[in-house]
Structures are given as C-alpha cells and as structure tokens.
Amino acid sequence: MPSRRPSRKRPWGAQHQPLDMDRALGGVRHESAADGEWTVRRLRGGDKVYVCPACRQDILPGTPHVVAWQRDAVGGEAAGLEDRRHWHSSCWERRGRLR
Structure with a gap:
C-alpha cells in the first residue's frame, strides 16, 4: 500500500489564519x-552590494531591504523599473514620512 502524504489543509475546527498579503503578492x-506612485518589493537579501539612495551607505549581501520604482515615471512603469533603486527598509520608511 503506498504511503499517504499528510494533508496540508487546516485541521477541522482549527482557527483560521488570516492571509498574509505581503507573502501572497511576493512582497510587492x-x-x-x-512624489508619485511607487511599486515596492521587499527582499530578504541579495547577492550584490547596493548603495542606498537615501543614506548613501552600502546594503551588504544578505541584508533584507526594499527595491522601489516609480509606476508613473515618464515613459511608463517599464521606464521606472529600469531606474529602480535598492533602499534600506528604514530609509524607505523614513522617506515616506518626510514627504
């Protein structure tokens, strides 16, 4: 008799877990x-060194951060995507409060 894989479904009667929209959207x-409309994506860390445009400090490989690009850039979102920038998460959040 073949072995059965355990069910990944929520057990009957267990509490419903709310949907994590950030995870469902892949962090987007x-x-x-x-200063416009932005697409923002959270990254768990990359494999390159990036320079944060706010503080001009390095974002080291493996450091969680965000990448953002303007959706309403001249030339459309594709042009904004070409000009995307990697930000420290705290710098991005602070930027939003300053504007």
Missing part, C-alpha cells in the same frame, strides 16, 4: 506618495 505592494 503599491504606494502613493507626494
């Missing part, structure tokens, strides 16, 4: 700010 969200 849209934000509106005084």
